[in-house]
Amino acid sequence: MTTPAPSFVxxxxxxxTRLNLILITTALALAAVACEGRPKLDRDLAGKIIxxxxxxxxxxxxxxxxxxxxxxxxxxxxSHRKLFSVDGIAMSGDGTQATVDFKGIWLGxxxxxxxxxxxxxxxxxxxxxxxxxxxxxxxxSLSRHERG
Numbered sequence: 001m002t003t004p005a006p007s008f009v010x011x012x013x014x015x016x017t018r019l020n021l022i023l024i025t026t027a028l029a030l031a032a033v034a035c036e037g038r039p040k041l042d043r044d045l046a047g048k049i050i051x052x053x054x055x056x057x058x059x060x061x062x063x064x065x066x067x068x069x070x071x072x073x074x075x076x077x078x079s080h081r082k083l084f085s086v087d088g089i090a091m092s093g094d095g096t097q098a099t100v101d102f103k104g105i106w107l108g109x110x111x112x113x114x115x116x117x118x119x120x121x122x123x124x125x126x127x128x129x130x131x132x133x134x135x136x137x138x139x140x141s142l143s144r145h146e147r148g
């Protein structure tokens with residue numbers, strides 16, 4: 001007993017069904033990659049970026065506190081800020097900007113003896129290669145928060 005050859009209609013249905021499955025699978029895979037492509041800014045990542053930023057490693061400058069800076073630069077070149085905690089992240093509606101609230105402490109210099117933590121805010125922007133910190137806004141935020 002021989003099996004009849006499939007008709008043209010049957011073959012067409014089979015290939016169309018397979019093609020649809022391939023297209024749907026490809027579309028789902030591309031959608032998954034697109035969703036994963038946008039890096040998430042969590043407290044850990046924000047903390048690492050803030051801790052490594054130039055304003056955090058710059059030495060104590062009396063001018064940042066509204067004081068007159070002596071000739072020759074900072075009298076405390078070994079002093080620097082250290083991230084203590086990331087307190088919260090406020091994400092913009094479209095997810096391309098984030099404001100991060102954090103606390104820091106001074107290591108070395110005249111501010112080290114104070115038990116008060118300073119507060120700061122950092123602005124992050126999402127670019128095609130990931131999150132970037134606006135260091136100038138961070139520097140201004142640190143100076144403003146440390147003064148008062």
